[in-house]
Amino acid sequence: MLEVKDLKTYFYTTKGVVKAVDGVSFKLNKGEVLGIAGESGCGKSTTAYSLIRLVPPPGKIVGGELVFEGRNILKLSEEDFRKQIRWKKISMVFQGAMNALNPVYTVGDQIAEVLMLHRHMTKEEAMKEVYKLLEMVGIDPKRAKSYPHELSGGMKQRVVIAMALALRPPLVIADEPTTALDVVVQAQIMNLLKRLQREHQMSIILITHDLSLIAEMAEKVAIMYAGKIVEYGTAEQIFLNPQHPYTRGLLASIPRLTGDIHKLEFIPGVPPDLSNPPPGCRFAPRCKFKFEPCDKEEPPVIEVEPGHYVSCWLHAKK
Amino acid sequence: MPNIYVPKPDNDTVLYVKDLRTWFPVRRSFIDVIRRRPPLYVHAVDGVSFDIKEGETFGLAGESGCGKTTTGKTILRLVDPVGGIIAYRPRERLLKEWEEIGYHPKFIDQYKSVDISKIPSKYLKPLRKEMQMIFQDPYGSLNPRFTVYKILEEPLVIHGIGETKEERYDLIVRVLEQVKLTPPEEFLNRYPHMLSGGQRQRVGIARALLLQPRFIVADEPTSMLDVSIRAEILELMMELKERYKLTYVFITHDLALARYICDRIAIMYLGRIVEMGNTRRVLENPLHPYTKALISAIPEPDPRYRKILRELPIKGEVPSPINIPPGCRFRPRCVTYDKTTEIQRYCETEEPPLIEVEKDHYVSCWLYGTPEEVRELTKK
Numbered sequence: 009m010l011e012v013k014d015l016k017t018y019f020y021t022t023k024g025v026v027k028a029v030d031g032v033s034f035k036l037n038k039g040e041v042l043g044i045a046g047e048s049g050c051g052k053s054t055t056a057y058s059l060i061r062l063v064p065p066p067g068k069i070v071g072g073e074l075v076f077e078g079r080n081i082l083k084l085s086e087e088d089f090r091k092q093i094r095w096k097k098i099s100m101v102f103q104g105a106m107n108a109l110n111p112v113y114t115v116g117d118q119i120a121e122v123l124m125l126h127r128h129m130t131k132e133e134a135m136k137e138v139y140k141l142l143e144m145v146g147i148d149p150k151r152a153k154s155y156p157h158e159l160s161g162g163m164k165q166r167v168v169i170a171m172a173l174a175l176r177p178p179l180v181i182a183d184e185p186t187t188a189l190d191v192v193v194q195a196q197i198m199n200l201l202k203r204l205q206r207e208h209q210m211s212i213i214l215i216t217h218d219l220s221l222i223a224e225m226a227e228k229v230a231i232m233y234a235g236k237i238v239e240y241g242t243a244e245q246i247f248l249n250p251q252h253p254y255t256r257g258l259l260a261s262i263p264r265l266t267g268d269i270h271k272l273e274f275i276p277g278v279p280p281d282l283s284n285p286p287p288g289c290r291f292a293p294r295c296k297f298k299f300e301p302c303d304k305e306e307p308p309v310i311e312v313e314p315g316h317y318v319s320c321w322l323h324a325k326k
Numbered sequence: 327m328p329n330i331y332v333p334k335p336d337n338d339t340v341l342y343v344k345d346l347r348t349w350f351p352v353r354r355s356f357i358d359v360i361r362r363r364p365p366l367y368v369h370a371v372d373g374v375s376f377d378i379k380e381g382e383t384f385g386l387a388g389e390s391g392c393g394k395t396t397t398g399k400t401i402l403r404l405v406d407p408v409g410g411i412i413a414y415r416p417r418e419r420l421l422k423e424w425e426e427i428g429y430h431p432k433f434i435d436q437y438k439s440v441d442i443s444k445i446p447s448k449y450l451k452p453l454r455k456e457m458q459m460i461f462q463d464p465y466g467s468l469n470p471r472f473t474v475y476k477i478l479e480e481p482l483v484i485h486g487i488g489e490t491k492e493e494r495y496d497l498i499v500r501v502l503e504q505v506k507l508t509p510p511e512e513f514l515n516r517y518p519h520m521l522s523g524g525q526r527q528r529v530g531i532a533r534a535l536l537l538q539p540r541f542i543v544a545d546e547p548t549s550m551l552d553v554s555i556r557a558e559i560l561e562l563m564m565e566l567k568e569r570y571k572l573t574y575v576f577i578t579h580d581l582a583l584a585r586y587i588c589d590r591i592a593i594m595y596l597g598r599i600v601e602m603g604n605t606r607r608v609l610e611n612p613l614h615p616y617t618k619a620l621i622s623a624i625p626e627p628d629p630r631y632r633k634i635l636r637e638l639p640i641k642g643e644v645p646s647p648i649n650i651p652p653g654c655r656f657r658p659r660c661v662t663y664d665k666t667t668e669i670q671r672y673c674e675t676e677e678p679p680l681i682e683v684e685k686d687h688y689v690s691c692w693l694y695g696t697p698e699e700v701r702e703l704t705k706k
Binding site for chain 1: 390552555558579580582583585627628631632635
């Protein structure tokens with residue numbers, strides 16, 4: 009359904025070009041959940057914004073193709089993209105959604121606006137649909153008359169999800185949908201997303217720094233580091249048989265609730281400055297397996313088992 | 327017959343807190359005042375008791391708004407409590423300094439503990455050297471207009487440590503080495519924005535360490551950092567704890583993390599401790615319905631969870647800490663309450679105390695003892 013080919017999004021700042029997304033490729037099938045994980049500054053959110061062409065200036069999509077339902081949506085004019093794709097086909101649950109709502113409109117009006125603009129409904133028709141949407145995300149339809157400040161964080165998040173689903177898009181991008189929420193509310197929101205995904209056969213791209221949340225939902229997982237995907241595979245492949253040193257380090261640094269308590273690992277150093285990335289593999293300066301070609305040449309993408317891709321010299325050797 | 331938790335100090339106790347209450351007044355409108363409506367309070371901490379031993383890492387855990395940070399701030403007297411006791415056993419150094427400025431503390435038990443909630447604020451300064459805090463936000467807790475050197479020199483100047491500039495410089499260089507910001511000379515003249523999150527948090531730790539404290543409240547010190555560097559900061563904190571015999575109160579919302587670093591843990595809900603004890607015992611065998619719900623909600627990096635919806639034995643949302651529900655404050659959200667009709671009358675009317683269910687494992691829930699039993703015990 010969606011194929012991203014060699015996507016490049018750069019930020020042209022006064023201090024130089026920041027290559028936030030630098031050659032990202034992946035495929036997403038209908039009804040599939042893809043998790044994109046990575047730490048702050050790895051380009052995961054920029055990837056998300058690129059997909060709905062909302063990269064904030066001075067950012068620009070400078071290369072690659074986004075093939076959605078058979079056509080390259082990067083080629084569409086802004087007007088056509090807004091009318092045909094954004095929200096109708098690809099919608100987004102924004103990060104920090106609690107602040108994404110307009111404080112001076114009731115939540116019902118805000119959801120209705122989407123329907124009136126895109127579906128050309130009258131206010132009454134739209135409100136009827138709003139009640140249905142609110143019920144779907146587990147909110148009492150009477151709450152449509154509430155203002156955002158009258159709702160709790162979890163409820164606001166549900167409203168934002170309802171808004172993203174208003175036009176029943178086949179693809180929803182969820183960018184850190186549960187940050188700033190408490191664990192219980194987070195689990196409720198994850199349950200809701202899982203349920204809606206199954207009921208509506210949606211595709212979801214779940215973007216988060218929390219690998220545990222990815223494990224909760226995603227069938228396919230992409231691990232990003234410094235603007236590139238370093239490992240890609242099914243959830244089982246990534247979580248049970250991680251191959252890239254970065255993925256391994258990340259998984260070993262997560263404290264677990266069950267099992268033996270062994271020393272938590274960490275990855276020394278800091279991610280590179282993306283306006284001046286190191287030559288060769290971008291992870292090389294922090295990698296404990298670094299050897300000859302790593303800091304000279306960029307590693308190739310190797311398929312280590314069917315559907316499991318790793319970008320690392322360790323595997324190129326074999 | 328179960329026991330009821332009351333903090334009992336012994337030789338190793340550094341600090342204990344008894345029935346601590348910190349309330350914040352709610353701003354009243356002009357109309358509220360002229361109509362003489364009663365003042366309202368946010369009951370941030372509402373009857374908390376625990377004790378901490380020397381060299382221990384004591385965890386305070388719970389969701390946002392449960393009062394864990396306020397508890398931490400109150401025991402440092404950064405916020406004043408409205409009631410209860412904060413008993414701290416001062417070191418010789420502190421007693422001497424109090425002596426010098428003419429303060430003669432009253433000891434409240436045979437271990438020479440001082441109730442620091444009663445110390446007049448002008449005598450608090452020497453206490454700051456004993457008790458320090460590491461803040462959650464390494465971006466917000468360092469002055470952006472100060473260099474690392476100036477950030478670290480400030481506490482030395484305030485407390486009059488290091489007579490000359492050279493002495494202070496040496497102290498600062500040494501503390502930077504301790505937190506592994508090496509070579510220190512390279513960091514002295516940097517501003518916070520020139521540091522990564524992890525480096526900033528190291529400066530925060532260095533600042534807390536500089537006055538050679540014994541007791542540190544760490545308020546979610548790693549929650550704003552990336553996962554891959556969290557363990558590095560935690561390892562540093564644990565290393566420093568061993569080397570300088572520190573005692574930590576570790577405030578966190580991450581129970582899995584608490585399992586790795588806290589010796590004992592207290593789970594808080596709406597201003598009270600609902601469960602307390604040995605960390606592994608509490609997390610591996612949670613007894614309070616709230617703790618059970620919390621644990622069931624924590625995601626784990628295991629792809630098997632993808633196929634199931636999580637069962638969350640909890641309903642509704644956290645009520646406002648202004649109007650605390652009567653009886654057990656967790657009752658409106660408790661699924662066990664709905665199912666266990668025989669104890670409902672207790673839950674509705676009386677607040678449960680911390681009942682000892684197994685050794686060093688206390689639970690505040692009427693499932694584990696009746697009010698009659700409790701009254702019997704408190705009489706004794």
